[in-house]
Structure formats: structure tokens, C-alpha cells
Amino acid sequence: MNRRLGSLAAAFGVTIAAAAVLTPASQPRAASAELPVLDAHTHIIGGRNNAFFDEAVAAELAMMGRYHIAKSIVMSPPRGEYYRLNFDYPQFMGAIGRHRDRFAFLGGGGLLNPMVHTIKPSAVTPAIKAGAAGFGEMSSLHLSLAPEHGYNFAPADHPLLLLLADIAAAHDVPIDLHNDALLKAEPRPARFAGFQDPPILPATIAPLKRLLQHNPKAEIIWDHGGADQAGDMTAQRVGAMMDRYPNLYMSLKPLPPNAPGMNKLFSKHGLDAGWAAVIARHPDRFFIGSDNFYVPHHIRPDKAPVQFSRHDGEKMRAIRAFLKLLPAGLTPKIAYANAERLFKLKL
Numbered sequence: 001m002n003r004r005l006g007s008l009a010a011a012f013g014v015t016i017a018a019a020a021v022l023t024p025a026s027q028p029r030a031a032s033a034e035l036p037v038l039d040a041h042t043h044i045i046g047g048r049n050n051a052f053f054d055e056a057v058a059a060e061l062a063m064m065g066r067y068h069i070a071k072s073i074v075m076s077p078p079r080g081e082y083y084r085l086n087f088d089y090p091q092f093m094g095a096i097g098r099h100r101d102r103f104a105f106l107g108g109g110g111l112l113n114p115m116v117h118t119i120k121p122s123a124v125t126p127a128i129k130a131g132a133a134g135f136g137e138m139s140s141l142h143l144s145l146a147p148e149h150g151y152n153f154a155p156a157d158h159p160l161l162l163l164l165a166d167i168a169a170a171h172d173v174p175i176d177l178h179n180d181a182l183l184k185a186e187p188r189p190a191r192f193a194g195f196q197d198p199p200i201l202p203a204t205i206a207p208l209k210r211l212l213q214h215n216p217k218a219e220i221i222w223d224h225g226g227a228d229q230a231g232d233m234t235a236q237r238v239g240a241m242m243d244r245y246p247n248l249y250m251s252l253k254p255l256p257p258n259a260p261g262m263n264k265l266f267s268k269h270g271l272d273a274g275w276a277a278v279i280a281r282h283p284d285r286f287f288i289g290s291d292n293f294y295v296p297h298h299i300r301p302d303k304a305p306v307q308f309s310r311h312d313g314e315k316m317r318a319i320r321a322f323l324k325l326l327p328a329g330l331t332p333k334i335a336y337a338n339a340e341r342l343f344k345l346k347l
Helices: 003-012 053-066 089-097 112-118 159-171 205-214 235-244 273-281 304-309 312-325 331-343
Strands: 037-044 069-074 103-105 135-139 175-178 220-225 248-252 286-288 292-294
Touching (some): 037 089, 037 135, 037 312, 037 331, 053 069, 053 312, 089 103, 112 135, 135 159, 159 205, 205 220, 205 235, 235 248, 248 331, 286 331, 292 304, 292 312, 312 331
Parallel strands (some): 037 069, 037 292, 135 175, 220 248, 248 286
């Protein structure tokens, strides 16, 4: 790493080794009747005073056992300017560290992401001080989908995200990015009325392209493929961007056919033809990321994480249905192999 990039890394407090993960090398897991899955995008919520992560981990382990999820990557949701109870890897590492063969983690959603959304580039302070498999969940446009589900926006080519791309590239770790897709600025859809979204939603595709161009060695994961809320993350657009930017990856979030959300992976006849085509064209750059929320028992039922967690089982069943529709040669790649390679993990 050159001197300038080294100083930038120090500003972020980065101590990531190229292959640093929470999980040590281990023997292959016993064969299962179901293909193992590496779920590359999950959230655990610690509840009151961040004191109940063990309960959330227990809930996730139970779900993983039920649906043959061999390993999960845990991260903080992308926090904005103000959250009453913020957290990141320091708060949950103890809970997941007791299950080292089942979890890895990303850092930054609770520490770095608020900086991107509120702090000028000249005021960068240390953020990540422990090893992680990457940075995330970061966000560019993060729409509010419930009264307490926060809205935040910073363009994907924000100076701090460009800086983070350089640091991630130097340490050979990916950036997990939530970027609700809009080709141009649009009025807020009526279904988001009453939440935190502004009247006009910003364009996000062009800034994402500039982030990808900025450092071609920086591996950027575009979250929630197939479950785009804004509407412009179409299979055709994703395919065209992957054709142009070999550093673009995507975590897929299969939803039940009757679930809200646009550009879903399923059609009336099985797998959506557009998504099937782009996945086949770029078979090494897609993997599963459920976006499930796991919560302790005491959280009030009207809180957003609890509302989202009610659909965890449905999403797991959708993941299994989706994998069974893929051509046999693609299934292991999407289920676990691509994420293993990108995050340098081993099931």
C-alpha cells in the first residue's frame, strides 16, 4: 500500500487483513439433504441497551438450522444521522464469537455510514478497529419503509465512499452497499406516505456508476437484487452494468411471489426470464443475501425490526424455491461458492 493510501486507512482506523474473518479454517460440514447456503446479508438486533444480542443470535441459529444455512454474514443496518440506539460490530462480536463456525461479520453500517451521511471529508475519524470480511451495510439511497425505518441518502460517489473504495481495494475486501435504484429523480410513491422519505427521491444509478469507475479493484456489492423498492433495479439494467463493470456484484433477495417489491426473481411460470438470463451471463457475481432481521423477545411488536422479522421464514422458503429453479451447474455458485470466494470464507 502506498504512503497516501496508508494514511487514509489509518484515518479510518482500519486493521483488516486480506483474509481476516471471524471463522478459522475448519473441516467441511457433513453432507445435508439440502444444498448448504451462505447467507451473505443478515441483521441481528440487540434490543434494550444492545444487551440482548445472544437472543437474536439464538433466533438466527434456529432459522439457519431449519433451512440448512451453513453460515451467515452479520452486519448493522445502514444508520443515518441519528438513531437513538446505534450499534456496530463491537456490540455483537461477543454474541457471534461463541459460534465461530457459523458467522462472519461486516463492519461500518453503524460507524462509517453515519459519517458518510453527516460528516465532511475533512472530519474523518477512526471507525473500524477490528478485522472483518468487508465493509457494510453501507448505504447510498436507503428508503424508509416503515415509520421507524430510517431514510438516508448520500450519492454513491460521495468523497468518503470513494475513499472507502480505495481502502477496501487495498485490503482486498468488498463493500456491501444498499442503493435503492432510480435512474432519475422521482416523486415519492404514494405507498411511502407517512414514512421518512422526502417528497422527491434522488437519482442513484449515475453516482453508482461513478463509484464503480473510481477504483476498478474495489468490489462493490449491490444489495437486494430482485427486491428493489424504487423500481429501476431491473434485470436488464443490472446486466448492462455488470457487462461494463467487472467489479460489480449483487446479493439476491428472493421474495415470495405475492410479496410487495419490484423486479422480483419469480414469474408466474417459475424463474423470471430476465433475471435468469443475467445470472447465467454473470454466474460468478451473484449470491444469496436474505436481509433477514433477528430480534430478542422483548422488543415491542410495532418496532420496524420486529415487523421485518415476521417475514424471515417466508424469505427462507423463497430462497430454497429460487435455488431449486436454477440450472444445476449454477446452484452451488449462487448458494454459497461465490460468496465464499468474495468474502474469503469457508463453510
